[in-house]
Amino acid sequence: MTPPTEQYYGFFPGKHTTAYLESYVDNHIYSGQTIRDRILFNSIVDCIVEIPQPDSAEGAHLEITYNTTQKIRTSKVIDATGMTSQPRVPTLPGSFDFKGKTLHHKSFGQSQALLLKDPSIQSICIIGGAKSAADVAYACAKSPLERKIHWIIRQDGNGPSAFFAAPAMTERYANSNEGFYNRFLASFLPNWFGNRWGWLKWLLQRTMPGRWYAKRLWDGFDIGLRAFHEYHREEGKEKGFANLEYDTPIFWQNDSSGVCNHPDFLSAISENVHIHRRNISHLSEHSITLEACISNSPEKSKPLTLPVDALVYCTGWSARTNIFPTHKAFDLGLPVPLEDADPQRQTHWGDLEKAADAVVLSQFPNLKNPPAYRKIEPVDTPFHLYKAMAPPSDPTHSIVFLGKLVVGNNFRVAEAQAIWSVAYLDGKISNIPSRSQMEREIAETVAWDRRRYLNKGELGSWFYYDVVDYADALLEQLGLSSHRKKGWRRDLLEPCFADDLKDVVGEYKRKHGL
Numbered sequence: 001m002t003p004p005t006e007q008y009y010g011f012f013p014g015k016h017t018t019a020y021l022e023s024y025v026d027n028h029i030y031s032g033q034t035i036r037d038r039i040l041f042n043s044i045v046d047c048i049v050e051i052p053q054p055d056s057a058e059g060a061h062l063e064i065t066y067n068t069t070q071k072i073r074t075s076k077v078i079d080a081t082g083m084t085s086q087p088r089v090p091t092l093p094g095s096f097d098f099k100g101k102t103l104h105h106k107s108f109g110q111s112q113a114l115l116l117k118d119p120s121i122q123s124i125c126i127i128g129g130a131k132s133a134a135d136v137a138y139a140c141a142k143s144p145l146e147r148k149i150h151w152i153i154r155q156d157g158n159g160p161s162a163f164f165a166a167p168a169m170t171e172r173y174a175n176s177n178e179g180f181y182n183r184f185l186a187s188f189l190p191n192w193f194g195n196r197w198g199w200l201k202w203l204l205q206r207t208m209p210g211r212w213y214a215k216r217l218w219d220g221f222d223i224g225l226r227a228f229h230e231y232h233r234e235e236g237k238e239k240g241f242a243n244l245e246y247d248t249p250i251f252w253q254n255d256s257s258g259v260c261n262h263p264d265f266l267s268a269i270s271e272n273v274h275i276h277r278r279n280i281s282h283l284s285e286h287s288i289t290l291e292a293c294i295s296n297s298p299e300k301s302k303p304l305t306l307p308v309d310a311l312v313y314c315t316g317w318s319a320r321t322n323i324f325p326t327h328k329a330f331d332l333g334l335p336v337p338l339e340d341a342d343p344q345r346q347t348h349w350g351d352l353e354k355a356a357d358a359v360v361l362s363q364f365p366n367l368k369n370p371p372a373y374r375k376i377e378p379v380d381t382p383f384h385l386y387k388a389m390a391p392p393s394d395p396t397h398s399i400v401f402l403g404k405l406v407v408g409n410n411f412r413v414a415e416a417q418a419i420w421s422v423a424y425l426d427g428k429i430s431n432i433p434s435r436s437q438m439e440r441e442i443a444e445t446v447a448w449d450r451r452r453y454l455n456k457g458e459l460g461s462w463f464y465y466d467v468v469d470y471a472d473a474l475l476e477q478l479g480l481s482s483h484r485k486k487g488w489r490r491d492l493l494e495p496c497f498a499d500d501l502k503d504v505v506g507e508y509k510r511k512h513g514l
Contacts, residue, residue, distance in 0.1 A: 009166040009175040011261040014109070043067050045323050048077065062398060075398060076425050079323075082403030083461070086318040090127075094283035101310040105132045108139075108312060116143040121309040125288055127280070128314030129153040129160040131258025136312050138265055141272035149273045150306050155293055156279055156374060158255045158455055159247035163266070165228050166259055176259060178495035181409060186468045188214045190364035190452060193469035195476060196484070197492065211366050218251040225250060229266060236270030243275040248373050253464045254454040257408070278304065283311075319380065319404075319459055332391040332399070333384035333442070335459060341381050349384065352443035360448045367451040375455065382446045382460035384439075387474060389417060390424055392438040397425055405461040407470070411498035413463075416471035419504055423478055428512055431477065468496045475504065482507045 004016040025035040087104040168179035187200040204210040231245040248254040278290040400421040449457035456462040482503040485491035
């Protein structure tokens, strides 16, 4: 596919990714059928249940019910619903009284043109603090129709995102994405994924001089990023642009992040969007009321009511599944409400995670002392999946879950997970540990994630900065190496792309005589 011409430091609109995927499903043909031919469109999976088959050599089968009455039986399932299938929309007091338009950011792309061209919509309110909220705010700010735009970020949450600059810090890389996703910078990340450059990670994470140097690097990034944003810029003072300053240093990634993928991204928001750091009190028919906030300003110490014609919820996604009964979801290692979890198994996991926490801190001493942050108590159990994909309770290797993690760049991870999952289902991974060993590794991952990413790590699925190391670890376990660069200098310093993995399928087939 020809690279898109509308680019900003290599970043391009999402419509080009959609076009690529549309082309991909038509151009890849297997046994006379395209991928598109194999997709059941407009279909909703209702549930997946086990159907025991005592006489079957393959063990228990799985029955998938979709569109209420249709059924498929299979011995293997790949659940690729990921983390962005179920929008999370809070139920605000008075939400049933609100008469304006409401939508989740999932639908904003399809509704954007109609919403922003509607002259009856004089005031738009955006709720949420992550990059999706910023993208909606930017789109509204660039709309030709003049209207009030309010962006509300609650005070008792993780705060607003940090937005990275698109250009790289050095000329070696085409953009900040390339500058970040390389194995040299990955060595400054406290994780135990991947082995090839393990000695460098040991030096930077386990020795006092190394930790001092790594901390200085991250502190420098943080100072530079805050200066780039110019949160206290003159044109943004009246509209509260300073309220966008992120709360915790970027090393901890406690607030989610994104890239300023337009040259006027920050200026358009600072000049056109009113930004509020307040909790929401309630909705009324055509307005939203914000709570008073603790402030030296008399203006902010009182509730604030804003007229609203359209409300956009940029409030993320639910990690819970709706295709397995709660008890089965928990058994498979998927999040369920804490009150619905099996108490015995919860105690088991709690003991493992407590022991794992000590291991994490011994490996990564810098994680012992996080900055001050607002601790948000979890309401769900974390993911308990081996390599973030496989349930340790499934000895038949009949099901895997793809995309049940959050990373800064999904393309490389999606490719690595795809080939790992196929190898796992086919029984081609020779070094799969026992269930007890799997559970210890999972507990260490959960404990590490909570220490590493604070609130964002509570579910054990936040690997935001760890794209390169995580993908390398999966491919190392498969014994594959064609994705590595030739020569130590290139392997360490050159950016890692999804394109690096173009030969791993062929390598895998040759390795297993397929």
